[in-house]
Amino acid sequence: MSLTILGAEYSLKEQNLFNFSGNKIYVEDREIDVLVKYEQPLVVVLGSVLDDEECDKLIELSKDRLQRSKIGADKIVSDIRTSSGAFLADVNDDMVRRIEKRVASIVGIPVEHAEGLHILNYKPGQEYKEHFDYFAATSRAASNNRICTFVLYLSDVEDGGETYFPKLGLKVYPKKGMAVYFEYFYNDQTLNELTLHAGLPVVTGEKWIATLWFRRKKCI
Numbered sequence: 001m002s003l004t005i006l007g008a009e010y011s012l013k014e015q016n017l018f019n020f021s022g023n024k025i026y027v028e029d030r031e032i033d034v035l036v037k038y039e040q041p042l043v044v045v046l047g048s049v050l051d052d053e054e055c056d057k058l059i060e061l062s063k064d065r066l067q068r069s070k071i072g073a074d075k076i077v078s079d080i081r082t083s084s085g086a087f088l089a090d091v092n093d094d095m096v097r098r099i100e101k102r103v104a105s106i107v108g109i110p111v112e113h114a115e116g117l118h119i120l121n122y123k124p125g126q127e128y129k130e131h132f133d134y135f136a137a138t139s140r141a142a143s144n145n146r147i148c149t150f151v152l153y154l155s156d157v158e159d160g161g162e163t164y165f166p167k168l169g170l171k172v173y174p175k176k177g178m179a180v181y182f183e184y185f186y187n188d189q190t191l192n193e194l195t196l197h198a199g200l201p202v203v204t205g206e207k208w209i210a211t212l213w214f215r216r217k218k219c220i
């Protein structure tokens with residue numbers, strides 16, 4: 001939203017969902033480093049969210065569940081997303097639940113609003129083209145739409161695979177154990193649209209991420 005006074009444009013800040021100050025966030029079992037903050041739409045890069053063993057175990061748990069990724073509420077295969085993915089919602093594992101809880105406490109949203117960890121694997125050449133994570137207002141899923149996204153990097157990538165926000169001119173380079181968070185729960189739809197993002201093609205190496213999407217209302 002913006003306001004023009006005597007020819008000068010002032011932007012009116014909206015409330016962000018994720019509120020914190022300073023460069024650290026303390027949750028039950030660890031201290032999270034805040035490394036980068038883009039104020040609105042809020043985009044935050046966080047360090048030391050997962051340790052190496054947690055990253056490796058998430059990859060291991062998803063290896064025999066991976067399927068070619070689909071997109072949208074109607075789940076269609078598309079060249080928008082050429083990666084392979086797996087939902088860990090039905091995996092009965094203490095560590096998976098602990099990580100979901102940790103992410104929920106970092107963001108300050110009850111874990112019942114989260115869809116369950118989704119693992120993605122990109123091989124060289126694979127990508128996730130520019131998209132929004134929220135569903136179109138006309139879609140069935142929009143009655144309990146997504147409001148924010150937490151992407152955990154489970155591996156380093158030798159070259160490529162950045163998470164790219166073209167409208168913000170912002171690139172996040174994957175680093176094992178780190179995360180990028182962004183939100184799109186603004187009244188001003190133009191702010192939500194600035195969260196357009198892509199997983200750029202992996203050039204060398206392999207990229208593994210875990211995504212947790214939060215919904216406006218509880219999903220379970």
Ligand SMILES: O=C(O)CCC(=O)C(=O)O
Pocket residue numbers: 120128133149151161162163164197198199200209211
């Ligand atoms: O691969 C990435 O860096 C972005 C993934 C993404 O956009 C998603 O999981 O919704």
Ligand SMILES: [Fe+2]
Pocket residue numbers: 131132133149197
């Ligand atoms: Fe996305």
